[in-house]
Amino acid sequence: MSHQRPRIPEATVARLAVYLRVLTGLADGGRSNVSSGELASAAGVNPAGLRKDLSHLGPCGVRGVGYEVATLRDRIAGVLGVERSRACVLVGIGNLGAALADYAGFGSRGFRFIGLFDADPARVGVAVGGQAVRPMEQLDEVVAATAATIGVIATPAEVAQSVCDRLTAAGVRSILNFAPVALSAPAGVDVRQVDLSVELQVLAFLGQQRAAAPVEVLA
């Protein structure tokens, strides 16, 4: 087992997840082999970079031939830990929360929402994505009962920190935050921030910059 665990860089992990998605699609399409070039273009990355990413898993391709789709898929899935289903709780079932709860992409990647929570009584009891929304009061017991280690926050910004506190107090160790605030959590708890509008803002900036610099390819 002890493959010396060479510590995979975070940027590589993110791309491995993309490769896994592409490979799953190829496998469903009946493909049995791929080259690094084809896989790279399907994932939108550089072929050399893809090979370097894969090298962190040890040799898993055949020179002169390429990679076996099913084998590589299982290899990546094993490293990412997709095989074992992970229990997640989702707090804040507004538009975004409902979208996340209903998104089929999570289930196929080993994530299972075992509890949807909202503070608004009007939303409690409503069925979203196949299960009923629970009141916040049940959060602690559900986390304790299911040993959920991942929490997703999709609440308004104002209450995100207090939700974060409740999640960590309940035992959640990893938090994905969609609310536009920087959360502070105790050491040992991983918090990742996703801000949907930041991406849009970067895109707008690049577009504006491009429009403002019409001469560039002149020479």
Added chain:
Amino acid sequence: MSHQRPRIPEATVARLAVYLRVLTGLADGGRSNVSSGELASAAGVNPAGLRKDLSHLGPCGVRGVGYEVATLRDRIAGVLGVERSRACVLVGIGNLGAALADYAGFGSRGFRFIGLFDADPARVGVAVGGQAVRPMEQLDEVVAATAATIGVIATPAEVAQSVCDRLTAAGVRSILNFAPVALSAPAGVDVRQVDLSVELQVLAFLGQQRAAAPVEVLA
């Protein structure tokens, strides 16, 4: 005008957007001054890095005092181009699309959805976020009439590429894609990819790695 345009790095642009959000909140709260340290902790970054980011805009603080909230806010807003409202079209009004259309955070940051489109006749005509969903047939004319340069794709993966093609053909130059596929677009068109489940996957990996390496802080 020719401020020498020092080419701001993309990572910095993304953080500027975050600073802008924090500053707006501070201004609404009545604050008039901030130090780099306070602003950095509110944004979740290193103080030195924040000052370096701000240095791309030229001197905009007062030594010994800090930054004037309103001035800095306007300065960043100007660089990011938030002052001029940007017209966007959104294709795919499912759960995620509806969440995006309804998200107030976009409007306050200079983005205006001037058209919501969906291929499903059952969704056409339904009001989402204050406006009616339009059929795909109207896409070209709306883009042409409003000179929208930004398109957001929130469709299923299978149709994302064809939607991308239609958007670029209609004249959209910047595309934000939420569908889990790598899109190919002609040169001159910016495509940015956001995959919601990738973040979750990275989080799960880090948590698993942490759990598997219990001894670390021993010495």
Added chain:
DNA sequence: GCGACTTTGTTCCTGCGTTCACAAGCGGTT
């Protein structure tokens, strides 16, 4: 009016990620 303190702006440096380019290895062919 002068000194000391505070905070910015900048410079250097370290480390990481990405890319290019080459050697190693395997399959197919003659």
Added chain:
DNA sequence: AACCGCTTGTGAACGCAGGAACAAAGTCGC
């Protein structure tokens, strides 16, 4: 059985982002 082409895996250089330390500058107190 040997050769050739193709593809992987790895080594090295490049560029970039991040962090720490230092100098400049302005304000407050005496």
